[in-house]
Amino acid sequence: MVKTIKDEQPRTYFDCAKCPAYCCSIYDRVQVTKRDINRLAKHFGVSYETARRRYTKQWQDERVLKRVKDVIFEETCMFLDQETRGCTIYHARPGVCREYPARSRCAYYDVLQFERRQQDDETVIPVVQITYHEVKKKTTTADGGATEKVWEWEPEKA
Ligand code: SF4
Numbered sequence: 720m721v722k723t724i725k726d727e728q729p730r731t732y733f734d735c736a737k738c739p740a741y742c743c744s745i746y747d748r749v750q751v752t753k754r755d756i757n758r759l760a761k762h763f764g765v766s767y768e769t770a771r772r773r774y775t776k777q778w779q780d781e782r783v784l785k786r787v788k789d790v791i792f793e794e795t796c797m798f799l800d801q802e803t804r805g806c807t808i809y810h811a812r813p814g815v816c817r818e819y820p821a822r823s824r825c826a827y828y829d830v831l832q833f834e835r836r837q838q839d840d841e842t843v844i845p846v847v848q849i850t851y852h853e854v855k856k857k858t859t860t861a862d863g864g865a866t867e868k869v870w871e872w873e874p875e876k877a
């Protein structure tokens with residue numbers, strides 16, 4: 720059967736199954752909404768209050784998922800399986816986890832692949848911190864060249 724890639728189904732250039740879950744580990748705040756907490760409560764069969772207390776914590780004016788010590792990174796999300804590096808609550812994960820990375824490429828995956836190619840070793844796990852910053856780029860569009868918002872990343876060896 721021929722597979723067609725449509726605009727609304729853009730191809731992705733990353734494979735989470737081959738990644739040590741940078742996004743679950745490096746971002747120390749995975750924000751949760753009331754809806755997310757409700758989903759967690761339903762998933763674990765506990766009350767909203769119990770889920771809120773057991774799985775989340777306050778960080779300034781945000782409610783975020785709790786974290787634990789990790790075997791690879793300093794810390795990681797409490798719901799990451801540290802052996803398989805997969806999410807243990809996949810169907811009940813918060814909205815932000817569903818959206819990430821919200822584009823066809825994942826910068827962490829690019830760095831991972833780059834390092835593995837460089838070192839000719841498929842088992843290497845670079846411990847990197849990526850800094851995002853906003854840049855303005857001139858585009859040559861029919862409307863005379865509007866500015867476009869793009870994101871760039873810089874790998875920094877930890
Ligand atoms: S860092 Fe990127 S490739 Fe790795 S698990 Fe997260 S989204 Fe997937």
Ligand code: SF4
Nearest residue numbers: 743796798799806816
């Ligand atoms: S809930 Fe799952 S996908 Fe989200 S940060 Fe935790 S382990 Fe990762």
